[in-house]
Amino acid sequence: NAGVTQTPKFQVLKTGQSMTLQCAQDMNHNSMYWYRQDPGMGLRLIYYSASEGTTDKGEVPNGYNVSRLNKREFSLRLESAAPSQTSVYFCASSVHGGVSGANVLTFGAGSRLTVL
């Protein structure tokens, strides 16, 4: 079982470049999430998708776009990267979505992004 797979694991960009982080899960989970982790800030939610076909902003959505391509895949796009987006990005998924109550997240291994 692969669980949640993120690509790439590492990426270096120049300011203004664009890129897409890919995420796929093989657990038939309804909900998927993108978080960023910065030192001293914990994990902050960027965007999430409660179910296929829906996406919603999280705490820090500015500068990012997402696509829920199908039930398995949820991508995060940086259209014009900025140094403030240097971070470790985590994709996660959960069984429940919407009004079902508690959601236990399964995380990917993370993608470390550096913007110069």
Place this chain on the structure above:
Amino acid sequence: SQQGEEDPQALSIQEGENATMNCSYKTSINNLQWYRQNSGRGLVHLILIRSNEREKHSGRLRVTLDTSKKSSSLLITASRAADTASYFCATGGHPETSGSRLTFGEGTQLTVNP
């Protein structure tokens, strides 16, 4: 702003000792979860406690929840060097208002010395 705040930020103990980490939060919750993160890895779910529960156990883990004080604690008994990691609390709001989102705290870095 972060919903959960862990205390202490860092904790260093000897193998065999118990480790206690605390989490405080601000708003009403549906559930509270604890996750572990080993260096350079993703987070792994440890235990979930619902708002109508006061205590839960899982192996060497004991979690308590006091909704009147908006706080939780994670106790790891008989710690091992392999328990060295960052530990995060995460709060889940009520589905009708916050849907499926979890809000994470900043974490406690636990170091268990052999």
